[in-house]
Amino acid sequence: MRANLVGFTPGxxxxxxxxxxxxxxxxxxxxxxxxxxxxxxxxxxxxLWETAHATWLEHVADDNYHNPRFGTRARP
Known part of the structure; x- marks a missing residue:
C-alpha cells in the first residue's frame, strides 16, 4: 500500500x-x-493505492470541472 499527501492550489x-x-x-x-x-x-x-499503474487520459475540461453533476467534497 502506498500513501501520498497531495496538495492543489485553488483552481x-x-x-x-x-x-x-x-x-x-x-x-x-x-x-x-x-x-x-x-x-x-x-x-x-x-x-492510497496498491499499484503504481495508472491509466491517464485528457485533462479535465472547464465544462466538466464546473458541472455540478460531478459534485464536491469538502473538509473545513
Missing amino acids: VRTAWHSHALGQPLYIVEGIALVHGAAPNRFMIHLA
Missing part, C-alpha cells in the same frame, strides 16, 4: 485517470472538485 486540476485497484481519497483540507481543487480554495488529500 488547479489534473487529468482524468484511473487506478487498476482503485484509489481511495481522503480530503484533509479544503474543497475538492473533479480531480482538483475548488476555484477559490486550496485542497489537500491523502491518496
